[in-house]
Amino acid sequence: MMEKKELIPFEIVKAARIIGLLTGFIILLFVYRKIPALFLFGGIGLAIFADQLLYFSLKRKSTLQIPFFYVQIFIYLALISMAIYFAGGLRSGLFLLYGLLLIYVAVSRRLSPLVVFILVVTLAYAGVTLPEWRNSPTNIGMISQRLILLFLISVTTSIFSRIIVGETVKLEKTKEDLLSTVSHELRAPLTSILGYVSLLLGGKAGALNEKQKTFLQSVLQQGKKLESLVTDILNAARPEVFLEEKEIKLFDLTKLIEEVVEKFQPVAMERNLHLKRELPDNILVVEGDPARIEQVLINLIDNSLKYTEKGEVSVSLEPRDREILVKVSDTGPGISEEHLPYVFEKFYQVDGSLDRAKGGTGLGLAIAQEIIMSRGGKIWVESELGKGTTFSFTLPVRRADEGRSKVRQRETIKQGARK
Amino acid sequence: MTKVLVIDDDSDVQEIIKTALEAEDFEVTGRFNAIEGIRRALKDPPDIILLDVMMAGTDGFEACRAFKAKEITKNIPIVMISAKIEPRSQKLAKELGASSYITKPFDPLTLGETLLRVIENNK
Numbered sequence: 001m002m003e004k005k006e007l008i009p010f011e012i013v014k015a016a017r018i019i020g021l022l023t024g025f026i027i028l029l030f031v032y033r034k035i036p037a038l039f040l041f042g043g044i045g046l047a048i049f050a051d052q053l054l055y056f057s058l059k060r061k062s063t064l065q066i067p068f069f070y071v072q073i074f075i076y077l078a079l080i081s082m083a084i085y086f087a088g089g090l091r092s093g094l095f096l097l098y099g100l101l102l103i104y105v106a107v108s109r110r111l112s113p114l115v116v117f118i119l120v121v122t123l124a125y126a127g128v129t130l131p132e133w134r135n136s137p138t139n140i141g142m143i144s145q146r147l148i149l150l151f152l153i154s155v156t157t158s159i160f161s162r163i164i165v166g167e168t169v170k171l172e173k174t175k176e177d178l179l180s181t182v183s184h185e186l187r188a189p190l191t192s193i194l195g196y197v198s199l200l201l202g203g204k205a206g207a208l209n210e211k212q213k214t215f216l217q218s219v220l221q222q223g224k225k226l227e228s229l230v231t232d233i234l235n236a237a238r239p240e241v242f243l244e245e246k247e248i249k250l251f252d253l254t255k256l257i258e259e260v261v262e263k264f265q266p267v268a269m270e271r272n273l274h275l276k277r278e279l280p281d282n283i284l285v286v287e288g289d290p291a292r293i294e295q296v297l298i299n300l301i302d303n304s305l306k307y308t309e310k311g312e313v314s315v316s317l318e319p320r321d322r323e324i325l326v327k328v329s330d331t332g333p334g335i336s337e338e339h340l341p342y343v344f345e346k347f348y349q350v351d352g353s354l355d356r357a358k359g360g361t362g363l364g365l366a367i368a369q370e371i372i373m374s375r376g377g378k379i380w381v382e383s384e385l386g387k388g389t390t391f392s393f394t395l396p397v398r399r400a401d402e403g404r405s406k407v408r409q410r411e412t413i414k415q416g417a418r419k
Numbered sequence: 420m421t422k423v424l425v426i427d428d429d430s431d432v433q434e435i436i437k438t439a440l441e442a443e444d445f446e447v448t449g450r451f452n453a454i455e456g457i458r459r460a461l462k463d464p465p466d467i468i469l470l471d472v473m474m475a476g477t478d479g480f481e482a483c484r485a486f487k488a489k490e491i492t493k494n495i496p497i498v499m500i501s502a503k504i505e506p507r508s509q510k511l512a513k514e515l516g517a518s519s520y521i522t523k524p525f526d527p528l529t530l531g532e533t534l535l536r537v538i539e540n541n542k
Contacts, residue, residue, distance in 0.1 A: 184473070187502035190427060191523040195435035202528045204442050227524055231504065 007040070021051055021075045044079045048390065069108070073117070076101055077124055085128040090139055095125060095146055101153035107161040114158050122147050183234035194223045236346050236363045251290045252283045253324060253395070254317060260297045261315055267305055274312035275305070284317065284324050286395045293395070294370045299364035300328040300391045308332035311388075324397060329390040335383040343381055344369040368393070422463075423534065425449045426456035426482065427471035427500065432523075436469065439527035445534070453477035457485055460492050467534050470517070472501035472508065480515055488514040488537075496541040498534065500525065 051072070080097045087094050098121050125143065126133070133139040168418040181242035197220045199205060201213065208216070261277045286293070297315075304313045311331030318325045332354050336344060370395045372379040379393040423445050424437050433449040440447050448465065449457040454477055460468060468486065472479035479499055486492040496518040501508065504522045512520045518537045521530075 062509040184502050187504075187523050191502065191525070192429070192431035192435070195527050197432065198527050199438050200434060202439075204438050204527075222522070234504070 003247045018071055018075075021047060021072070021079075042122040044083050044110070047079065048076060055099075073101070073105060076104075077120065081124045081128050084125070090132045090142065092267070096151075098125065099150045099153050102150055103157045106154045106158035114154060118147075118151055118154065121150065130314055147243070179233050179236065183230050186230045190223060190227055194220065194227070197223065232363045232367070235367050248287060248289055250285050250287050253286050253326070254279050254282070254284050256290055256294060256295060257315060257317055257326070260294055260301065263298075264301050264305065267302075268313065271305060271308075272310065273305060273308055275301075276312060276314045277333050278314060278316040280317060280319065282319075284319055286324060286397060288375050288395070293375075296371050297326075297328075297369045298391065301394075303364055304328050304330035304332065304391070307389075319397070320394075322397060323394040325392060327392045329388060331388045334385040334387055334389055335381070336385055340381060340383060344379070365391075420444055420446045421467065421535070421538065422446045423448070423467055423469060424456060424460055424465040424498055425469045426451075426453060426474075426479075427469070428452060428474045429471070429507040432471070432500075434528065435527050437531055440534075445531060453479070453485075457482060457489075458490075460486065460495070461489065463525040464491055464495060466495070467494055467538055468497045469534075470497055470499050472499055472503055472512075480509050480511060482518055483512065483515045492509035494541075 077098075083097070084092050084094045102114070102118065102121065125147065129139070129143060133143060157275060162351050197216050200208065201216050201220065244287060257277065257279060264275055301313065301315065305354070308330040309332065313328065313330045315331070316327045318327070344365050346363060369379050372395070375395060377393055377395040381389065381390070381391050383389040421444075423436075423440055425433055425447060427433055427436075427449075428451050430451075433451075437447045437449060448459060448461050448463075453474055456468075467506045470479045470482055477485075479501065483497055483499065486495065486497060497516065498521060499512045499517045500521045500523060501518070502523040509520045518541055519533065521533070
């Protein structure tokens, strides 16, 4: 079996960052008298730097959630204000750190939170320099000047970053439109090609000899492959169109997996691979559009079969507390660490040359991710070079079950209280 | 003989449908745009209409609406046939009263069977 190398869930990273920053803040608060000021600022700088480093090194597709963002910003603000206070208030040039913080807010959020945040910064700065401007009112002018400077810097940054983001969005939109049009336009010639070939094979234009039949069979097969690639492109261009679930219902995941694996048996046999399944005996009910979940399974199994030269591909299903874990493991070449974080990205191909031989758009995994995330599940990959790759995803179990278990819990608590 | 009216601006599609259906004893009439198609259907109502969605001028959805609004063509089953494979288009077609939706590329060899089934269900 391959070594387990699960990526750290993003929630834990977030929690770790908040706890880390808070601990750092409290420690600094208690020991500031005992250590030289320089160390103090070093400590603050280091805390913020480490936090950002952690964020960027572990950054994945998910964006920061708003509450977390604000908690983080206010901890930064507190740290900076403290530094300014101990560095001598107005005399210190550290107020420029507020500028950096404002720029950070400006590039990550919209203009309105920025305006609120500017007010908060104004209050904070006024607070830490309180003794100075109280004693000599002329200092107020200096404080205002500095605040106006910060204000101008951050608003300008915000506007420019909006413009850049706007351009990117526009570009993205054009790309989607293009892909969608291409996908539709490619269907017209494909319709003619596949239509005529089917007619010829059906003997509607006279009898064919064996060789002609074999050749036309190949044309038909390849044409159908092309059709599914064209569908993939449309899928990627307009994921929301396909995520639109036709019918949401409760269905048995065990049975669905059984069916999909069965469909792939001939493909596995052709490639001399062993396709096995490890499924529990009981019914496992999840909620969603079975066609979408089937698409995920097809993409994952197809992917594993494509890249595995010898050995096996196994599909397993394991019920957990509130979710069901599905794994698709193979004994293929594995994916190197540098490629791992990107395998779910659109059009990403681990090895261009290899992939061209296998055929594929680099979209299957991206589509799988969209579908699983839209259902509130998680999807990830573990791999070791030379040993194999495991794609796993979870799906929440249906809510009715959850409700029931909550009721049961409450009953247990009540009973406990009575005793 | 079952009379089929095919409205599609692609001459290849017309040819393919014609070849496939005529071999199965359908009487096929083709029109290259929606207006011509509607005119033809009013003059000589077919048993079933095969209607493309993306056409220049009046598109298939509008044509479908027009067929369903006219007394003569109201009860003729309509089968949409389109390169638009999105669930949204299929839903819209259903809402407009189309009996079935075939996505392109389609298999001409099973088309006749599908049409007969739609006519049967429509009775």
